[in-house]
Amino acid sequence: MHQYPELGFMEYYTTYVIGEELKKLGFTVYCGKEALKSDARYGVPPESERAENEKRAKAMGVPEDWMTAMHGGHTGIVAVYDTERSGDHLAFRFDIDALPIEEAEQDKHVPFKESFISKNKGVMHACAHDGHTSIGIGLAQFIAQHQNTLNGKFTLLFQPAEEGGRGARAMTEKGWLTGVDAFYSGHIGIQSLPVGTIAATTKGFLASSKLNVHFKGQSSHSGMKPEAGRNALLAAATAATQLHSISRHSEGVSRINVGKLIAGNGRNIISDRGYLELETRGETQNINEYMQMEARRILEAAAAMHHVDVEIDFVGETEELRCDELLIPSITNACQTSDLIQNVEPYALVSGSEDASFMMNEVQKQGGKATYMLFGTHLPDNHHSPHFDFEEEVLAVALDAYIHIVKGGNEIA
Amino acid sequence: MHQYPELGFMEYYTTYVIGEELKKLGFTVYCGKEALKSDARYGVPPESERAENEKRAKAMGVPEDWMTAMHGGHTGIVAVYDTERSGDHLAFRFDIDALPIEEAEQDKHVPFKESFISKNKGVMHACAHDGHTSIGIGLAQFIAQHQNTLNGKFTLLFQPAEEGGRGARAMTEKGWLTGVDAFYSGHIGIQSLPVGTIAATTKGFLASSKLNVHFKGQSSHSGMKPEAGRNALLAAATAATQLHSISRHSEGVSRINVGKLIAGNGRNIISDRGYLELETRGETQNINEYMQMEARRILEAAAAMHHVDVEIDFVGETEELRCDELLIPSITNACQTSDLIQNVEPYALVSGSEDASFMMNEVQKQGGKATYMLFGTHLPDNHHSPHFDFEEEVLAVALDAYIHIVKGGNEIA
């Protein structure tokens, strides 16, 4: 999997491989607009980029019928296995997308040394979603093999475009979480922990909003006729500095960041274009909403200040997320019999944001329980770094955790 | 005069002294709402400040009927002498107001050494308008004494509130410049020149607009509930810095300045109020208009950016000003016979702004000619400084210039 990373909503090959495998295992497989609510996706790449990646996927051997189903960026798989015996409905979510990072080509980077680095130049699995995908397939194999001793129903969600908080809402709004009794997702790494340590829940994920902002002004020669310009570079720069004047919030953690600013034409031209990529975060939905609304007001005022137009695109979001503490004892008990798991922490402190929050909140709203777990591994470098890697043994640990959870809940007594 | 300085629209005593003197000389004297169009005045001081100064003036002996006529800040005098013989209608303008500056009490400052400094503590004639007033009275005396040898008509405008560009428009709009053939005003000093040198015209005055700006937000405890505040201090500070992003103008000189910023309640309170005093200038009306419109947009955007309200008060203005070059030879010729004037420069370069521009533009619009002259003196310190002073001999020079101009134009041959 590590060799074939694909960016969000363009995981054509990955989706195909997962889908074919799960079909063979006897799962009912949903793909394309059956799996996703099309207009609930955020930040779908432009047509030209999709076309190029569709070409790439075809060249890799993805058959025409798969390509047709996924056309327009409808990637990801929902796979369902119903034992038709009464019992809990368990859902497991695995994210499958990669990042626009050029993988390190140095011997200290194991995938390079052992010759399995990315074959899709400039794209890299630098956040372990390849691992997550493998775990998901492993879990599917377990369920298929043990179908006779299990009861209840299993839904596996192979979600596209987790990076940027773009894909989870589209699966959620398609209704896949309806009736789910317990929902499990999780992440390899985040903290550097020994392989064999897992956490039953996590605390600290923030709600977030991702915005792209386009300022459009009027260019003019800066020496000859400066007053005729409407300066979009200044609007973008003003917005970037002023966004930090959004006040801290007394109810909890907040964040603001402009991570990219590109503006201008040439040295002697009043700039007619400016572009920002930014995000807001908040400990609660309410705080993040406050941050986002303040940000929008400031962006519009920055445009008005420099007499330019502004367009704000909402390109991703995550919700606040609270793991059910009631799952801590059940997960801990279930995992006690695992040979691979030495230590189950009740919770791990994390930060960042997760769009699994959409699914978890949906499950909880309907009365089910949900958690987001952590699977320990030593990390040679940070997530999202060209040198990111994890210890392969964590894959077996994480799979074993899920298997024990399934057995703990749905094994026929 | 130097001992009794009074601020704009509160020159009660000054107006009374001038008015009584000119009545005695046989001029028809117009005062109060006869002299000024009430609602064409800018920046009239608040009731409380006027009341205090009215009290002061009464204590100085200004009679009740004068106080009634001037009530509400209607100061200044228009005095007319009509020989009833055909001839040119000449107008001369003298500004009479002082500045809110505490006069220096040091021996090197002549008015202190010779015991004639301001008796109105905190107010000072630091721009020579006391001199201008004296010259005006001197000219009135000359006209009265030579009424039999002069023809035409003479209008003397003793204008209030020149500082801040607040008074000239109100006299102009009352119609006093209608039918004027030639208009003369001028200034003592500006440049440091020898006494005896005068300039027939000036170049370089800028059109200007003066704005006071009030931001109103919402206060809140900065530690306990910062997000509940709407920060007027930040709005004012943002406006002050961003106003400088108004582009230079390719057609000529422009200026922007925020000269005062007062904001805030206390250290640990999100501020609910912010106040700015600013001005824009431009070489032409068009450029100043551009500057003012840009400034207004930025002020409103700064308010929107910090979610506060803004009120912009227009408190004064001057227009661009072009002296008639045709007056250069006539003034030069007229002054050749003066014993006091050694040198008549065709023009002097100045900067700053003058609301005599309103009168001059009105005269020129109607086909008359207008100029703004300079009367040389050595200056020990800058205009608007607590040590400002001029050489007294310049008063005789300036008066002699005006007398020769009158004789040159309106003496019966």
Added chain:
Amino acid sequence: MHQYPELGFMEYYTTYVIGEELKKLGFTVYCGKEALKSDARYGVPPESERAENEKRAKAMGVPEDWMTAMHGGHTGIVAVYDTERSGDHLAFRFDIDALPIEEAEQDKHVPFKESFISKNKGVMHACAHDGHTSIGIGLAQFIAQHQNTLNGKFTLLFQPAEEGGRGARAMTEKGWLTGVDAFYSGHIGIQSLPVGTIAATTKGFLASSKLNVHFKGQSSHSGMKPEAGRNALLAAATAATQLHSISRHSEGVSRINVGKLIAGNGRNIISDRGYLELETRGETQNINEYMQMEARRILEAAAAMHHVDVEIDFVGETEELRCDELLIPSITNACQTSDLIQNVEPYALVSGSEDASFMMNEVQKQGGKATYMLFGTHLPDNHHSPHFDFEEEVLAVALDAYIHIVKGGNEIA
């Protein structure tokens, strides 16, 4: 007490009244430089302001020897009562200063309606320190009356200048907390709670730093010679907006506020002076230190940016503060027999900052225990408002709490 509010380091009359009363009760009373380490005070008012208030105090009848001891802003009292029987050394701290607020003169404000509003116009006890002082005197009376049934030692600290975090360090560094076994302070109000409810501890006070900042530039005429100015108004405005770019801190709560900005001379002058009052806060000493260091760098850069000089005065601080949880059961038990106290909460959540933190940290460093309590009252308006008031019955409740604490710890069995 409410009628005679005095500002920090100028509580001359208040100090005298407390001191005389405690002397009569048999306490050993320390005042002036005996009570405070002179140069550990922050933000002592300027000579002129002190002189005026010393005059006021003398007029109110404070005798010469008291004035001499307090000269130069050495207010406050430390009063010690040693039973000379072995037992715990208990310290209680009461803050005595008032605020620069003009008290409301409306019937809905009880002190006005009942004719006991401030007689020191423009100064008001709007934070209940008058109540704190009364409680302290009440406690002294109890100790004196029950001297025979008590053991151990009692130190009462009547601290000046709590507002702005200016006085506590000076008492602490004088060594008064050495050997203290248990330290108690507390506040009336903060939250609106029923009278009869108290909290044994508080959580949420932030460490803080208070800075005054002076920018000094060069003035110049904004129309004639703008490039000759060095603009201190712009430096101050730039600093105010840029201070908000200090990043949020991942380890906890932080705050930044510029609460006052005064800059400028006049509309048409490039400003040569700018002044800011600001504060930083942090959940921990470390976070506040980060905030303060960042603020200093930004202030200096803002000065450099506009080519002006800057002077940063450190005028107050508070430390982070952690109440000893071990005191919760002892306080709860002690208060069970009080008729006035219905409810002892283990802790109350607060915000803001407290310089009692200096004393508490000193006690804890030496092995003693310390807490900061809350005494419930309904609040008709916010602290620091002209309408601030509290229910008088809370005074008896708070006093009774301290009395029960004394009896619980130091009564002879």
Added chain:
Amino acid sequence: MHQYPELGFMEYYTTYVIGEELKKLGFTVYCGKEALKSDARYGVPPESERAENEKRAKAMGVPEDWMTAMHGGHTGIVAVYDTERSGDHLAFRFDIDALPIEEAEQDKHVPFKESFISKNKGVMHACAHDGHTSIGIGLAQFIAQHQNTLNGKFTLLFQPAEEGGRGARAMTEKGWLTGVDAFYSGHIGIQSLPVGTIAATTKGFLASSKLNVHFKGQSSHSGMKPEAGRNALLAAATAATQLHSISRHSEGVSRINVGKLIAGNGRNIISDRGYLELETRGETQNINEYMQMEARRILEAAAAMHHVDVEIDFVGETEELRCDELLIPSITNACQTSDLIQNVEPYALVSGSEDASFMMNEVQKQGGKATYMLFGTHLPDNHHSPHFDFEEEVLAVALDAYIHIVKGGNEIA
């Protein structure tokens, strides 16, 4: 020429073509480090870009010896013809570089319609330097053909890298202007005028400085550890907005523009890099120097404010420029006999900047005379636009002007 545009310091083919032609005509030709002072060039493109263009030039047939001479960006030609008869030393300067603009491919654009658009994709002669080069070759042909009837000495400077003010200083400092009696350069277009109208001199070129600025900070995850970042994006944005606070200058025209701002890594990363391209301009050297020094101070303060490093590269400049008015009558007289020139204006008003200023100032410093002329043509679109074009007839007019100037000054009587 229009088909083979080349960017500054990479005009390898253009230089070769000119050089070979002038050798044939009998000129002494200087190239490479003989023509330019290597380290007096500004903004030489990086090695990689030069290497690519050297490859391109070789592919176009430029021989090895020419490539060796020009290696490392030493393009341009100085060609000298000395009649060895006493007489004036005349110098003519022609700029030869093109712009990084993709030429329009539309029928309304004549070079496209008539199939002679750029063959060097992405590079275009959009400022008529191809025309200037042709005029220079034409003038060389005239001189060669009329060598027997001319006296004095002729130096033709085919200067590289005029765009960005990068090449002229390097030719000037090599000493080519020493002993020159009269210097002529000029431009096709600028204003839209009828073919047949020329201007003997120009007024309004501004001195200018071009700076590239690199901010380097420290990246960090904006959600997890924002306080660990040092934000180069904010430094760049702050600099861009604050640069506009450089005050207007009372002595004349000034300009400031940031024309490009590129900063940031990704949405959720505190940015570690920021880049600006900017320029300052001034009516005089003094004003431009003021602008540049202020800009540098602000750039450094913006870096300090956000705790990042900054590197300022000086990449080009032009000087102020004053044409000798004494050349107006001589040019006017000389051109009277031209059939192609209908009208010689004494001067044309222009704006923008010109590095011919270096050469002109050098000539004037040594006692020679210098001018910068204008050659009228109707312009379908602005200079530096993808649709820029001129009427071909202007080439003959401009050449005829230079020929008449040569004949007027150096023809053997």
